[in-house]
Amino acid sequence: MCAKFNRAGTRPSGQSPITGEHTPSGRTHEGAPGFARDTKSELFLLAVANMVGENTFYESAGERDGRFRNLVHQIAVTDPEWLTGMIGWLRNEANMRTASVVAALEGAKARVDAGAHGHSRQMVDTALRRADEPGEALAYWTSRYGRRLPKPVKRGIADAAARLYDERSMLKYDTATKGYRFSDVLNLVHASPAADRPWQEALFVHAHERRHDRGTVPDPDVLPVLARNAVFAERVESDPGVLLAPEELKAAGLTWESALSLAGGRMDKARLWEALIPSMGYMALLRNLRNFDRAGVSDEVAERVTARLSDPEQVARSRQLPMRFLSAYRAAPSLRWGHALEKALKASLGNVPELGGRTLVLVDRSGSMQGRLSARSDLNRADAAAIFGSALAMRCAGADLVEFGTGSAPVALERGDSLLRVIERFQWMGGTDTTRAVREHFRGHDRVVIVTDEQAHHSRDGGPTEQVPESVPVYTWNLAGYRYGHGPSGVGGRYTFGGLGDAAFRMIPLLERGRDARWPWEGRP
Template sequence: MARFNVRSAKAPATSPVRSTGRTLRTHQGGKGVERDARSELFLLAVANFVSQQTFYESGEDRDSRFAQLVHKLAVEDPEWTAGLLGWLRGEGNLRTASIVGAAEYVKARLDASATAGPSNRQVVASVLRRPDEPGELLGYWTSRYGRNVPKPVKRGIGDAVARLWNGKALLKYDTAAKGYRFGDILNLVHASPDPAKPWQGELFRYALDRRHNPDTAEPPASNRTLVAHRALMATPVAERRAVVTAPDGAARLAEAGMTWEALAGWLQGPMDAAAWEAVIPSMGPMALIRNLRNFDEAGVRDEVAERVAAEISDPEVVARSRQFPFRYLAAYQHAPSLRWSYALEKALGHSLANVPSLPGRTLVLVDRSGSMWARLSERSELNRADAAAVFGAAVAMRAAHADLVEFGTTSSPVRYRRGESVLKVLGRFGDLGGTDTTRAVRAHYEGHDRVLIVTDEQAAYSHYGDPAGQVPAQVPVYTWNLAGYRAGHAPSGGPGRHTFGGLTDAAFRMVPLLERGHSADWPWVRTP
């Protein structure tokens, strides 16, 4: 009788985050696993806000670990590292980690005289996708390695400058608060205008004049935005409120590239309802979301608020913004007015559109231990515990049948109804102290088809073994790592044992792919 050569025989699916087989200790003292360098860097990168304190690691320690991993892999595996950095800034939508990573990539390769793989210039240019980012990279480089900027960095920045800079970018990002003004960057990198943009040479000259001769610099007549901005700035202070409230006020602000950040200074007074209503049509979706509470406090009219709500909850707008789900959760918590709550709830739902819809029975375990309550970054009030709960609830509510469980020192089911608000379900989660992931799996696994664990992986010691070891080998276990610490709570990269980092579409796509029997590669490597 045939045992192996049968029609159903196929290789078990695997995913790219892999363990080495060596044992480490978690920060809680539990038995953990070491991951290979690529896996450790990936998980750290997608959870790293750079220079940010976490529950178990200082910002300095995290940054040092990140830089050391980039240095190692930039020399040993430059193709992979360059792919990671480009993906981080693109689909991953992580600005700071990609910029820091690109600088460290160049530094390591110059020190090692490495030439194989993607060029330093290409990698620098690939992570600069917003007009202020050339200055960000220069600021990082000089603060860490001094003012002697190597040619590949200059040339990569020059490529980005030609691609990104226009009149509106100059007005928005070339401010006195910046350490590197646009003119400073041009003086340093000697960027050449894009031949396909005949107006860019005049723009560059104006950026230099504006830096060195601000009182006499004249904007190029060919640039309507800069000319309109100069005319607007020349309006006497006493007449500026009248400009804002005029029938064409919103159009004039838009034509002049006036941002909401600059408007209060131009008015030399508070942002009242009329000021906000005039600049709202020019604001992007994330700027709108950040200012919802300000709109309420200023008394923006209901009809204007309705247009804002429609904009921020439009599914196409949400998709284009590529924001993480927790951005909408943070806005909901910061601006709980009833006129925004439904719009933000819809936007959050749209941002979770690619959460997989899983067949069969699924056990979803959400870590609510003490270390998960650390903020995602110093500038965010949102914590990992709530980000994990939102994602876990969304997975459970989309699945054919799921048991949703919160765990810490203890564990318990979380009630939900299909179709109800994810935000309402979030209110049913609690704070459960320490981390005993293994006990939670043992208490709640009852023949499910898969187990998903959303956690920072810093479990305490358990004499029963690792969490995944409590589940039959043929049942897949998916760990979503939200912190990027070094030690994992269970082996990964083998059949049925998978670890993902970050709450991105790329991670969401992997689950159904793996369950169809296809091994998954890194998210920047497209798998058929």
């Protein structure tokens, strides 16, 4: 009699945190059997892909945001520790700024309404990591729930203001374009200066002076950057050349936007950019490569920019989503940035594992993946899928990289290929016949990875994960966070991950070693 379980190739199976039903209870948006997830799993998959206030191919912004709020409200009451951990990870690791702010405020709202104590203040403070975000939080809350602020919300925002407000952040973010200025935030939440920041009391006073355009120059001994900035425009009038002095620009806390505005048409743009570049942040450099080229910035200065862009430590600190580097590559007219952006993109994908054996990587290129990630982005979910799928395939010992839609086709992959060039080889492929793609390309691989929005078409041959023997793990990378997925998840070699960053990739080696994978913010087993 043949053994049923103790066979060559049998491997231990781990359990992933994203779990759901094993029998489908619904339908995908394209009519295939749809597998629901438990509440935490559904929220996580939605949170890591949700830009908030943005329509997707299958859900309107209102439907999507309503589902997000409802899920947050449920978990905020039943497991606030889990939600607080997710919010912190979502903001700091997944770099989902708006989704984390909304989750924190809606979580606090749910707990206040339920009469629950604790956690809300921490949720709010954890979500706010940039000096413009206390104002963002107030704008969101008051637009939905009015000007009455519950104490936990007020204290969480006040904690963040005391932690984030300083001279340079005031110059960068406290502008007339904002509905809630620093002064408004301070007045509404009654923030107190931090005990270890003796200069902050003067800063808060100056915030009110700025709000009312009183033109007061701060004490240079207490607030030297603001004091220099207050008179910088007058200096430019008498000596425009001061705009070409990098140290003067930095000492006055001048943003690149302000410097360009002050310069008007009086300065040579190449020389002005070259003066600004030393004090520009990583994101500002990344977004201005086209402007550097148009102005004619010298190759010597460009080399300094590329050194910063490709530095793995600076890439890590910048917390840029991988798609940002593809966007910069497409926008920059000059080839001199290409190698640095290639290195930066690969550095941003540091969690993509090197997998042994043979791997089938399927990348969804269907119509529903064409929708832009946000109204301000020129990238879409198909771009993200191409990045993740290609990066994984290039690190595998042996990989077959396939794009699919209504049909499917291999994507050429050669040793020494540029990741950015590989991404450009993908095409649009129509519908979402995931099952057919798996059936046509699975040839005894050691694992299958499907990067998709999971909205598969119905197939008489069954679901996509059913086309692979149970002994072969199937990993679904979900890029959209819709309610129903194309297969089960959690155990039995069927796993779902999600997100627009690479963090969850580190779960794959754990699961293949038969070790359970925890939520990313809970540490590694």
